[in-house]
Structures are given as C-alpha cells and as structure tokens.
Amino acid sequence: MILFVKLLLAHLLGDFIWQPGSWVTDKETKKHKSIYLYIHIILHGILAAILAGEIRFIPYAILIAVTHGIIDLIKLNFQKKKNKRTWFVVDQIAHILVLIGVVLLYENKNIPPFWQENVFWIYLTGILLLTKPTSIFIKTIISIWAPESKLNNQDNSLVAAGNYIGILERLFVFGFILTNHFEAIGFLLAAKSIFRFGDLKEAKDRKLTEYVLIGTLISFGIAILAGLLVQMLLQLS
Structure with missing residues (x-):
C-alpha cells in the first residue's frame, strides 16, 4: 500500500x-x-x-x-x-x-477481491445503474408533477447541473452503504436540504418544493436499495 x-x-x-x-x-x-x-x-x-x-x-x-x-x-x-x-x-x-x-x-500480489470477476461485475452494474438509467427513471416517474417553472426551465442553474448532482449524491450514498457508514447518508441529505432551502424559499412555489422533495427521496431510496442489493449479492458470490 x-x-x-x-x-x-x-x-x-x-x-x-x-x-x-x-x-x-x-x-x-x-x-x-x-x-x-x-x-x-x-x-x-x-x-x-x-x-x-x-x-x-x-x-x-x-x-x-x-x-x-x-x-x-x-x-x-x-x-x-x-x-x-x-x-x-x-x-x-x-x-x-x-x-x-x-x-x-x-510486489507479486494476487488480484485484490474487488477485481475478481464476479465482484467486479456486481460493482460495475450497481454503479452504472445509479447514473443515467436512474436519472431517466426518476425524470419519467415525476414528470407528471413537474411545475410550470420547471417545464419552462425559467431558472439560472447550470446546464444539466441537477442531473449531475443527482448522480453524484447516489454514488455517495452507494459508497456509504458499502462501507457501512449509514450515518453519512443523513449528513448528505441534511446538507442538500440546507443548500436547497434558500432556493425553494425564494421561489415561493409549493409545487416546485414538493417536486424537488419527491425527486430527492426517490433518488436516495434507489441508491440505498442498490447499495443493500449489491451487499447481498457480494455475500452470495
């Protein structure tokens, strides 16, 4: 090392x-x-x-x-x-x-467990699942509740920033699950809530607040389930 x-x-x-x-x-x-x-x-x-x-x-x-x-x-x-x-x-x-x-x-060491074939494919599938596929899934599911301001994209956010933020937060949660740091998930959720609170308060749009909350909870939920599922598969492999 x-x-x-x-x-x-x-x-x-x-x-x-x-x-x-x-x-x-x-x-x-x-x-x-x-x-x-x-x-x-x-x-x-x-x-x-x-x-x-x-x-x-x-x-x-x-x-x-x-x-x-x-x-x-x-x-x-x-x-x-x-x-x-x-x-x-x-x-x-x-x-x-x-x-x-x-x-x-x-050092003439054997291949570490992470790179063993079964383990590698489990990790790779879990990680890829939490990127674009999950983003598309969440977008499709909550599109029926998208507020007018969201549909018209009337904000000053960076292009696709929300999508990348969602992917990063899911990967963080995934990593926390696999390393048994469940408390860090609560910290991450609290941190995101603090940063989002000001924007949502200024927007004064209850529908937008609910829309963001639903998306966030689905995102975190999928990441947690993916992490737990990968843990189970690793134990069985």
Missing part, C-alpha cells in the same frame, strides 16, 4: 505540481513534437524511481514513464475542445490503473 501512495505522490507532483501551464499548452499544440512531452515523461520516471527508493524498482519506473507517455499521446491526439474534460478524467484514471498494476506486479 505504501508503494502505491509513493507512486501516487510522484504522479501528483509530475502531472500537476511540477508541470507548468506553458508545458501543457505546448504539448496540446505540438503533440508528439513537443519537447516538453518528453521532459514530462522522463520526470515521471525519475520521480517514481526516487520515491520508490529501491534500485530494483528502476525498470518499473521506466515502465511507468513509458505508459504515461503513451496515455498522454493518446489523449493529446484524440481530445477536442468539447470533450477535453472527458479525456482529462479518462487520462487520470488510466494513469492510476497503471500505478495499481505496477504495484501488484512489483
């Missing part, structure tokens, strides 16, 4: 702390022709080797540097302005997965 922490620290230093904005701009403009791309790659290898603190880790540090460069090149060649955020997330996830793989390879 400590090796992964050290490699993660090396990644954070190389990708964020010690990578100036000018390097990023140059890489996005020149792609594989940018000298800063290769400096960036070498820096990651050096940081990984130094923080690992073992001579025999050097080949693994080189592996980290090479895979980091490949992942960055893929991102630089495929990302566009409209999907830049998506590629940023994919890029970071890929780097973290490489670090996990290197640690497992270096």
Whole structure:
C-alpha cells in the first residue's frame, strides 16, 4: 500500500505540481513534437524511481514513464475542445490503473477481491445503474408533477447541473452503504436540504418544493436499495 501512495505522490507532483501551464499548452499544440512531452515523461520516471527508493524498482519506473507517455499521446491526439474534460478524467484514471498494476506486479500480489470477476461485475452494474438509467427513471416517474417553472426551465442553474448532482449524491450514498457508514447518508441529505432551502424559499412555489422533495427521496431510496442489493449479492458470490 505504501508503494502505491509513493507512486501516487510522484504522479501528483509530475502531472500537476511540477508541470507548468506553458508545458501543457505546448504539448496540446505540438503533440508528439513537443519537447516538453518528453521532459514530462522522463520526470515521471525519475520521480517514481526516487520515491520508490529501491534500485530494483528502476525498470518499473521506466515502465511507468513509458505508459504515461503513451496515455498522454493518446489523449493529446484524440481530445477536442468539447470533450477535453472527458479525456482529462479518462487520462487520470488510466494513469492510476497503471500505478495499481505496477504495484501488484512489483510486489507479486494476487488480484485484490474487488477485481475478481464476479465482484467486479456486481460493482460495475450497481454503479452504472445509479447514473443515467436512474436519472431517466426518476425524470419519467415525476414528470407528471413537474411545475410550470420547471417545464419552462425559467431558472439560472447550470446546464444539466441537477442531473449531475443527482448522480453524484447516489454514488455517495452507494459508497456509504458499502462501507457501512449509514450515518453519512443523513449528513448528505441534511446538507442538500440546507443548500436547497434558500432556493425553494425564494421561489415561493409549493409545487416546485414538493417536486424537488419527491425527486430527492426517490433518488436516495434507489441508491440505498442498490447499495443493500449489491451487499447481498457480494455475500452470495
């Protein structure tokens, strides 16, 4: 575990702390022709080797540097302005997965329980269920109660912000259930209520308040049920 922490620290230093904005701009403009791309790659290898603190880790540090460069090149060649955020997330996830793989390879450890086939598919299905499918389900169910202000979208909220907030809150609840932190669900619900209270009070729309409350309770209810169901399936698998 400590090796992964050290490699993660090396990644954070190389990708964020010690990578100036000018390097990023140059890489996005020149792609594989940018000298800063290769400096960036070498820096990651050096940081990984130094923080690992073992001579025999050097080949693994080189592996980290090479895979980091490949992942960055893929991102630089495929990302566009409209999907830049998506590629940023994919890029970071890929780097973290490489670090996990290197640690497992270096320490000759067996695949952890999460990555066992049955467990993986149960987790993946549960997580995906709580994203867009649940959003569509909730939207469809409560659409008959949608107030006029909601239908006309007469507010100053960010585009699709409510949808993303709902997905995030369900994933948080899902995580709390699986880690047996049920009390955190109450804290999350209270926090959302506090933030929502001012908006609903100013709107002075009872139908809108009821609409939001129904949607929130359905969202939390589905997340709790999904978490409990996944726990049950994990025990049976």
